[in-house]
Amino acid sequence: MTTALLIVHGLLAVALLGAITHQAASVLWPATRPAGSFAGRFRAVAAPGYANAVLILYVLTAILGAVIYGEYRISVRIVLEELHLNAANGSFELKEHLAAIGLGMLPAYWWSWRQPEARWRTPLTAILAFVVWWNFLVGHVLNNIRGFGS
Amino acid sequence: MSRAFAAFAIVFAVVYPIAYAISVWKNFALFTYHPALNEFGMGVQKAKDGPAMYWYGWMATSAIAGGIAGVVACLVPERVARRLWPGLAWLVPLCAMLFFAWLLRGYFLR
Numbered sequence: 466m467t468t469a470l471l472i473v474h475g476l477l478a479v480a481l482l483g484a485i486t487h488q489a490a491s492v493l494w495p496a497t498r499p500a501g502s503f504a505g506r507f508r509a510v511a512a513p514g515y516a517n518a519v520l521i522l523y524v525l526t527a528i529l530g531a532v533i534y535g536e537y538r539i540s541v542r543i544v545l546e547e548l549h550l551n552a553a554n555g556s557f558e559l560k561e562h563l564a565a566i567g568l569g570m571l572p573a574y575w576w577s578w579r580q581p582e583a584r585w586r587t588p589l590t591a592i593l594a595f596v597v598w599w600n601f602l603v604g605h606v607l608n609n610i611r612g613f614g615s
Numbered sequence: 616m617s618r619a620f621a622a623f624a625i626v627f628a629v630v631y632p633i634a635y636a637i638s639v640w641k642n643f644a645l646f647t648y649h650p651a652l653n654e655f656g657m658g659v660q661k662a663k664d665g666p667a668m669y670w671y672g673w674m675a676t677s678a679i680a681g682g683i684a685g686v687v688a689c690l691v692p693e694r695v696a697r698r699l700w701p702g703l704a705w706l707v708p709l710c711a712m713l714f715f716a717w718l719l720r721g722y723f724l725r
Contacts, residue, residue, distance in 0.1 A: 535650030555722020569631030573704035
């Protein structure tokens with residue numbers, strides 16, 4: 466059951482990663498002319514349209530992560546401690562805190578994308594994108610070190 | 616409604632990470648989860664038959680603090696609310712993240 470939930474958690478994280486990366490790229494590196502290249506088309510998306518998807522995907526991913534976190538605490542973290550994998554352990558500790566702080570940013574993030582002109586949505590989106598990337602990579606690496614059911 | 620939500624969202628984004636950082640630092644968890652027993656207990660409890668998890672409790676404490684502050688912000692007069700710089704909604708969470716990077720430095724430096 467935990468493995469199935471972990472897979473769904475990972476799939477949601479992939480979708481979230483795509484959405485927030487599109488949006489962050491479009492505000493940090495906006496396309497200035499009709500896009501012809503792959504990178505240009507990647508940046509030339511209608512960024513406001515991603516806000517609801519990012520909000521919902523972030524919350525769903527966080528909820529599923531919270532559900533399987535207990536199993537991680539029992540069967541994965543203890544092994545990491547025994548193997549003295551301190552950096553891996555610390556990376557996950559940071560992941561849990563960044564995920565929690567990201568949750569608190571969501572109302573302001575969502576609101577900023579409802580405004581026609583809100584310069585503060587650029588750093589909000591960039592920070593959320595960093596959180597999502599960090600959490601995705603750390604989760605992926607830790608699962609490779611010691612996955613559920615291994 | 617829109618002005619009230621804006622005030623709520625910005626103040627929540629400011630107070631929640633501060634409350635979360637303090638909750639983690641001083642361990643003000645609203646409740647404790649014992650994953651080995653699948654049990655919840657009110658407040659900060661010691662580990663019993665397996666590790667104790669406070670993460671859920673820290674978030675609950677912070678959500679309550681942020682929620683109360685946000686609701687209060689909705690009630691303040693508009694001229695006061697206008698002075699609130701929306702940039703705090705990203706600056707304070709960013710500082711909280713840097714605080715946690717500092718707090719956890721021991722994992723990476725030893």
